[in-house]
Amino acid sequence: MSRPIPPLNALRAFEVAARHLSFTRAADELFVTPSAVSHQIKTLEENLGMPLFLRDSKSLTLTAAGKAYLPGVQEAFKQLVFATHQLHQSQGVPSLKINLPPTFAVKWLTPRMRRFMQAHPDIDLKISTSKETVDFTREDFDMGVRYGRGVYPGLYSELCLPVEVFPVCSPALLDDPARPLKTPQDLRLHTLLHDESTYPDVSNPNWAMWLEQAGASDVDSTRGPSFWPSHLVIGAALDGLGVxxxxxxxxxxxxxxxxxxxxxxxxxxxxxxxxxxFPEDRLADPRINAFLAWVREELARDAAAQAGASR
Incomplete structure (x- = not known):
């Protein structure tokens, strides 16, 4: 007689805890408490009749049984995600689930979404945000946008926005004759606003790097308030809090x-x-192709506007 399949919640807790080797980090991903994760793992171990983790005060490791069980559990969740995606496609569900970095959604996508909605009234965009890379084998997203070098094994990757950075401020900061803001050296008289959402990329400039390039050696790059995500630091600049x-x-x-x-x-x-x-096997998805074509049109629109402004 075959054993019944263990509870799905317990299997999910096991997969996440095994991936992180931490009940605390698993709890953060699952939006529950570490004790709830521990309880689910205990339930699963009792159901299986064997331990899956070795626990001590400083570390969490998989037992031999846990290591043997993990690949099959991960593949099962991958198949569930794939089956859900295929079901939506077969039923013609008119939605497109996209995961984006927060500021990309706020400052680029949302302000121009009306044009997509007008061009594709049959597709409802479902937008969510995070700065972590989407795992399409475990998460029910059709596509995503990520910040990096564009190398994502097993995924189709297309450049959307190149990045350059420069100082900005409210026009009101230019009106104080006692605190001029005409050269990088003048930044010593002003509050620097810091973006704490920068990613682990040594080329991604912070104030210290920008000031060094600008030759402003007597400006303290460490002072000033910090913000995350990026649109908050832009909001602070709009409110005149600094540069x-x-x-x-x-x-x-x-x-x-x-x-x-x-x-x-x-x-x-x-x-x-x-x-x-997005996964390479979704290249034929008409919803994804519609979104890709629209993004390309938006980028062409931006390039044309910029060219016109520079004439």
Whole structure:
């Protein structure tokens, strides 16, 4: 007589805890408490009749049984995600689930979504945000956007937005004769606003790197408040709290409408960029192709507008 399949919640807790080798990090991913994860693991071990983890005060490791069980459990969840995706496609569910970095969603996608909705009224976008890379084998997303070098094994990757950064501020900061803001050296008289959402990329400039390139050696790059995600530091600049180092695409509209200004020239190119990603086996998905075509149209629109402004 075959054993019944263990509870799905317990299997999910096992897979996440085994991947992180931490009940605490598993709890963060599952939005539960560490004790709840521990309870689910205990339930699963009792159901199976064998321990899956070796626990001590400083570490969590898999037993031989846990190591043998993990690949099959992960493959099962992968198949569930795939089956759900295929079901949606077969039933013609008119939605497209996209996971984005928070500021990409707020400062680039949302302000222009109306044009996508008008062009594709039969597709409902379902947008969520995170800065972590989407795991399409475990998460029910159709596609995502990620910041990196564009190399994602097993995934289709297409450049969306290159990145450069430069200082911006409220026009009001330019009106104080006692605190000029005409050269990078003048930043010593102003509050620097810091973006704490930078990713682990040594080429991604912070104030210290930008000031060094600009030759502003007497400006303290460590002072000033910090914000996360990036759109919060832009909001602080809009409110006149100081000078922010911002990504070009995040502030283009605010600059065009006069809400922000570039107090002086000088920008830094960033090696990383924003890429659209999704599993390669979804290249024929008409919803994904519609979104890709629309993004390309938006990028062409932006390039044309920029070319016109520079004439």
């Amino acid at each position: 922010a180092l911002a990504k070009k695409h995040w502030v283009a509209d605010d600059i065009a409408k006069g809400r922000l200004v570039r107090p002086f020239e000088g920008s830094m190119q960033v090696e990383f960029a924003y890429y659209i990603i």
